[in-house]
Amino acid sequence: MTFKTKLLAATLLATTAAPAWAEEVKIGVPSWTGAQAIAHVLGEIVTSRIGGEVEYVPGNNATIFQAMDQGEGDIDVHPDVWLPNQEAFTNEYVDGKGTVTLSSNPYQGNQGFCVSQDFAAAMDITDIADLGRPDVAAAMDSDGNGLGEMWIGAPGWASANVNEVKVRDYGLLDFIEPIRAEEAVKTARIKDSIAKGEGYAFYCYEPHAVWFMFDVVMLTEPAYDPEKYVMYQPSDDPDWYENSMVASKDALKDVQIAWSNSLVERSPAIAEFFQNFALDASDVSSLAFEISANGRDPSEVAAEWVAANSDRVDAMLGL
Secondary structure: OOHHHHHHHHHHHHHHHOOOOOOEEEEEEOOOHHHHHHHHHHHHHHHHHHOOEEEEEEOOHHHHHHHHHHOOOOOOEEEEEEEOOOHHHHHHHHHHOOOEEEOOOOEEEEEEEEEEHHHHHHHOOOEHHHHHOHHHHHHOOOOOOOOEEEEEEOOOOHHHHHHHHHHHHOOOOOOEEEEEOOHHHHHHHHHHHHHHOOOOEEEEEEOOOHHHHOOEEEOEOOOOOHHHEEOOOOOOOOOHHHHOEEOOOOOOEEEEEEEEOOHHHHOHHHHHHHHHOOOOHHHHHHHHHHHHHOOOOHHHHHHHHHHHOHHHHHHHOOO
16 A cells, blocks of 8 residues: 555545534433433434534523523533423423423423322222322321322422422311322322232322333313412412412423524534424433432443334434
């Protein structure tokens, strides 16, 4: 091989082995497992299929939206925006300031209250009102205080505030004690109650790993009625509990990703991929199950999902 041929070969290798610059993105990672799963699926596609660089940045909703609004690349994308739960942020940054883009490919989220299939069958429980029956409440009373325990969410969750109002407005406070605790406590209690044949009720939602971990059923509630669903959060009203009234099921949620508009100029291929990104609730539940129930690394689970769904990923990339 002549020197000229060697030089040409080296030049071709250098130009094909890597792009002149790699697009990059910083992905916000909220605390809940579904968001962690989606964040790593986004990151895996960016790195393995686009050839970009990814950094995962833990943060809560407020932190992530503020960083996307600033547009400086500190955090570029929120992987799991629940609406209307996070509507205060989308109203401000998507509709108001116009600094953040919301995906047009949502999956559907559903929120309610669950019991195990065995407990439902044994006590003939189908509706939230059944938790107010004295025999059901007694079967859920593990500490002997005369009230059945029901987990309503983790401390700091907006949904836990909603559920606390619901327990009151469904007329259950004389029978049910609403419990706030970290989600790991709830999961352990579900497992223990099923093993011991005890009663237990808990806030549940889809997508979530719980549907793959245990045989559970969501109870029916009065159909969503905006006139019976007037909810104020503590940030809206210091007297939120007294001034709220929630006596119907939550509306079904639209859940999607959101990203900083500045990403379009900084990393256009990644921004274009985000426009086409789409998962469904079953995808997220199964990913969350592998992470939370089987204790697997989110990056490993995401890589497996991308490899097993190459046709869907191709479609997201416009191939």
